[in-house]
Amino acid sequence: MNNRKLVMIPGPTPVVRSIQDQMGRETMAFGDPRFVSDFKELLADLKTMWHTTGEVFVVAGTGTMAMEMAVANTLKKGDDVLVVSHGYFGDRFIEICERKGFVVDVLASEWGSIVPVSDIEAKLKEKNYKAITVSHVDTSTGVKAPIDEIGKMMKQYEDTLFIVDGVCATAGEAEYVDEMNIDILFTGTQKAFGVSPGLAILWAGPKALARRESLGSIPEYYIDFYKWLPVMHDPSKYFATPAVNLIWALKESVRLIKEEGLETRYQRHEKVGKALQKSLEAMGFKVLADREYRASTLSNLIYPDGINDADFRSKLYEEGVMVAGGLGAYAGKMFRLGHMGNIDMHDLVSVVSAVERTMIRLGAGVEPGKGVGILSMEL
Numbered sequence: 001m002n003n004r005k006l007v008m009i010p011g012p013t014p015v016v017r018s019i020q021d022q023m024g025r026e027t028m029a030f031g032d033p034r035f036v037s038d039f040k041e042l043l044a045d046l047k048t049m050w051h052t053t054g055e056v057f058v059v060a061g062t063g064t065m066a067m068e069m070a071v072a073n074t075l076k077k078g079d080d081v082l083v084v085s086h087g088y089f090g091d092r093f094i095e096i097c098e099r100k101g102f103v104v105d106v107l108a109s110e111w112g113s114i115v116p117v118s119d120i121e122a123k124l125k126e127k128n129y130k131a132i133t134v135s136h137v138d139t140s141t142g143v144k145a146p147i148d149e150i151g152k153m154m155k156q157y158e159d160t161l162f163i164v165d166g167v168c169a170t171a172g173e174a175e176y177v178d179e180m181n182i183d184i185l186f187t188g189t190q191k192a193f194g195v196s197p198g199l200a201i202l203w204a205g206p207k208a209l210a211r212r213e214s215l216g217s218i219p220e221y222y223i224d225f226y227k228w229l230p231v232m233h234d235p236s237k238y239f240a241t242p243a244v245n246l247i248w249a250l251k252e253s254v255r256l257i258k259e260e261g262l263e264t265r266y267q268r269h270e271k272v273g274k275a276l277q278k279s280l281e282a283m284g285f286k287v288l289a290d291r292e293y294r295a296s297t298l299s300n301l302i303y304p305d306g307i308n309d310a311d312f313r314s315k316l317y318e319e320g321v322m323v324a325g326g327l328g329a330y331a332g333k334m335f336r337l338g339h340m341g342n343i344d345m346h347d348l349v350s351v352v353s354a355v356e357r358t359m360i361r362l363g364a365g366v367e368p369g370k371g372v373g374i375l376s377m378e379l
């Protein structure tokens, strides 16, 4: 029998049955009072759970759209922006900002390590940046930025907005918008929320909203905060058709998160991340990210000598697990394993055991049961 394929890439992540069921429901009119009340409840939950005194937007589109939405509503042509990059997705902000005519400075780390907070602060002292952007977890490196520490430091720089890309982190790594001094946080549904791709979620704090106001009219239409705010305040209003079934699916995901407890969910991710990393290291893989800055949501694993990327990933696929390849200079040298969202013990054991079987088939000298054994001890 063919193995089912576990989707262990860094998004989309596995979508559980109860969330799938929401997508399979008969679509309602977006003005149907039952849908309006569902959407309202979802928005209220997203605000309270992520601790913002500002606004939340749920808009059809991907994480990349949210990146653009974040800067389009807070910066204008000629503004100085500092892009702090820990990899491929950090770099994506450079092009987005340059196309809009912002003046972009970049602080980039070696892949696997972080830009020290003191380096960011030194830059902020040099120039009056209107915003800085940081990816909480950069999916290309598996590096987690110390956003809490950056946020604290940023308190002294009142003119500078703190924009956090949470696409590979939100709902898996601890984030509290107000307490962490975050002005904009955003993600896409297909990562740690465990919903199919298609929705972007963006939180904007009071400082970001004041900045939007100071800009007057902006060139962008679909992603203008001001087009969506009336809908977010009253979902019976129309601006552009909401993705009804995806909104239900996200609502179910939030229900599951509340059932688990958001704090417990963060702890679970941390524990699972550490356990998987330990178990894969025991099989000869090397984790790209420095130990202190490893994400809990995904791991980027460098192959031991003699393991060919294409062989490894195709055999692993036959064993029932889909993972992603390395990006940039790490293409062909490592694989990326997502472990965020609604994954359970069965998924974890299956993944580690499938990697083990693959390594044994490739003659890598991995002792049967080694990885699974470590996983069982750790979890």
Ligand SMILES: *Cc1c(COP(=O)(O)O)cnc(C)c1O
Residues within 6 Å of the ligand: 010, 011, 062, 063, 064, 065, 089, 135, 137, 138, 139, 165, 166, 167, 168, 188
């Ligand atoms: C996946 C990802 C994105 C892009 O999201 P899309 O939904 O693919 O547009 C941006 N930033 C980070 C950190 C990501 O992991």
